[in-house]
Amino acid sequence: MGLTVKDVIQLPIMETSKVKCGKKLVNDKKVDWISVIEVPVENFVRKNELVLSTGIGCEDDPILLEQFVKDVIDSGASVLAFATGRYIYDIPERVVQLAEHYEFIIIEIPWEVRFGDILHTVFQEINKDKRWERQQAEGVRQELINCVLQEKGLQDISNILYKHINIPIVITDLLGEPRANCHFNKKMLNILNEEEDGQLQQIPPSGLLPEHPLSHYLDEYMIDHEMCFRLTISSNHRKQGYLIFQPNDRQDLTWFVMNVLEHALTACALYFVKENAIEMTEVRLKDNFILNLTKSSTEVTTQLISKGQLLGYDLTRPYICIVGEFQEQDLFEKKIKGSKDSPASSSLQSMNYYLQKEITSAGKLLHRRTMATFEEGEVIVFLEADHKPYMETANQFLDVIERRLKDLLTNVNLSWGIATHKDGHYAFYDSYHEAKTALDIGIQENGVGSRTFFSDTRINRLLMTLSQKKEIEEIVTDTIQPLIDYDKKRKTDLIYTFMIYNKYKGNVSQTARALNLHRQSLLHRLRNIESLTQLSLVDSDDLFLLELSVRLWMLKKNME
Known part of the structure; x- marks a missing residue:
């Protein structure tokens, strides 16, 4: 899959050409583009490009020619083809050695072969190859969509992916829990989720296949010196999960692979939307059922x-x-x-x-x-x-x-x-x-x-029942209203003092310590309580009436 240098040199238009160096590389080097470039190279050459050149401007300057070749190599081109016979008659040995050092392919083309014919023929082959890739990717897209429509799961989606791109892959939910896995290293996933110790480094965007729209959404990581990529699965602008894959090399991420991954994101998003809709419907049914049990x-x-x-x-x-x-x-x-x-x-x-x-x-x-x-x-x-x-x-x-x-x-x-x-x-x-x-x-x-x-809550329920009776409410008001008025006027807290006093069962020393008061100050407050309520704190009936009145008043106050 993909046009290689070997495919190009086997074209009839190239039958008189000669590979000067890099013969062992022609099977592996891909050709995605073709162009005619002369000095200077600058940023006009793309990765995996077949570069045609006459060498004009370098014919009398071997150093400049050598630098030109070096610039083409650095650009990521697959091959450089010189038309010899006008400006360059023989490719210098130094240039050949440079190309061999960098494992680069140089082809010699007779001057009589027109660049226009080469461009036309190679473009036809590139388009033919791209068209075949698009057809293949479209077939995978249909297979993935059918997988979702036929009620199959995420594991089936990952199986289809692995079958077509042969790259280990895992699909996770938003929390990083694996939902489907095809030969992906579980330890790498644990390190990525920070659930296991290991070396984790996020790599800045590398411009991998910059012309492909999906490349801008790739997150790249190095995990224990191994490369890993992650794509976010989204629907309605909300994250649903992640699609994580581990190619052996960046060169594995061809246009075909990227297209298939893009279709896989769509299939996964559809699956999550469907799953969420089913789950939400089930939740609503269960909610209504239990609410009906409890409220009706x-x-x-x-x-x-x-x-x-x-x-x-x-x-x-x-x-x-x-x-x-x-x-x-x-x-x-x-x-x-x-x-x-x-x-x-x-x-x-x-x-x-x-x-x-x-x-x-x-x-x-x-x-x-x-x-x-x-x-x-x-x-x-x-x-x-x-x-x-x-x-x-x-x-x-x-x-x-x-x-x-x-x-x-x-x-x-x-x-x-x-x-x-x-x-x-x-x-x-x-x-x-x-x-x-x-x-x-x-x-x-x-x-x-x-x-x-x-x-x-028996006591509290009893008090709540009592508080609803009008006669009880009147008794409570008559009993503690003087304390309420006194506290409001003098900025004191006699009611709270009584509650603490009653909590410690009338122990003056413990009450004074709890209130952070001097003993005589506490006794003064207690005498005020007795004077205002006309109740004795040593009489069990009076004490019961005052305690009941305070608790009912507090209960009513908290309910307001």
Whole structure:
């Protein structure tokens, strides 16, 4: 494949020509272009070019002729052909030795052979060869597209590539995980992904096949002294993965190979688009199913169980319900997308999709089924339960997820509410609302980043119920309003002082140390509390009334 110097010298127009040096190279040297060049060469000669020259201007200057030949060699040309008999009668021995030193081909052409005839004939052969390459590349393109249309995978695409270009190749996702591999060195991929130690160096653009549009998108690397190239697979201006290949030599990257690689990028992009569309559709179906279970008071019937099985869910199993709330979502999404050109609407690059993957991975690690969905900053997870205490199981699961999230982004805080499995026809609906209640109470009591179990919220739930009664609200107001007014007027904090005092069960010394107060100052505050509320801090009934009033007031304040 490709026109060689041997093909050129076997043309009828070249039958009277003579190879002066480099006969052993004629089979390997390619001819992609042909031109007529005289002194000076400058930048008019391209790589793999057949250069025709009369040597005009050098006929009386062997040094200038030698420099002219050296310039042609340095340009990357394949062969230099001199027309002898007018300006140059014999090619000097020094020039021949120079060409042999650089393993370069020089041809001698009789003056009678017209350059125009040579140009016409060689151009026809080059065009014929290019046309054949284009036909071959078009056949490969059709084969690759059919591969995608026939529901075949990335491994099939890589197999077709390797069959036609015979270069080791690997296709990875955006994170560098291999999705298909044909004889590509796994260690090199690990070094490229910085998962294994080794020498990794990115090479500046070399101008390889500059006329081919794909050459501008090639990333070149040296990995443990071996050459490697990478192309980015993109669709809709969003990165999908990488196509990485390892030729033995840069000369292997011919126009045909580059065209095939360009078609392969298109096929891979189509595959990823199709895969993403299928996955997004599946995610939406699962999201809607779980949201319907939790938010719509849906009865778990035989029909619903069958529908769940179609989505891969077993509703006959017991599940712990975990409800999470996350903050700083915009920062998280920016980190996961990794680039400004990723559309914000992309579910595959959103925080929800990413967290879904982490939940699935954690479930697999612990050998437990999971069901999860997201809605407006809230994540709902159903984790398979067993005979073990539900608190132990949930903590183990959340530890795995949070450890991974903290490695990725420290600016995201998640708060969790957890409820055990509920029996009955509305098990999922009931357990969700219990977990949601635990989440709300946990945030009110402990702020963001808390982990609260529904079974630990009995006092809080009792207080919430009491706070809704009008008579109780009036008693609370009458009891602590004097303290509120006093704190506001005097810029003090008697309510907080009482909370700490009550926490240490009336121990004055411990309370003073916790508040960083002198003992007499604390006693003065406590006397103020008794005077303002008309309650005694040594009377158990008065103490209970004051504690209950403060807790109900704090609960109402946090809910506002």
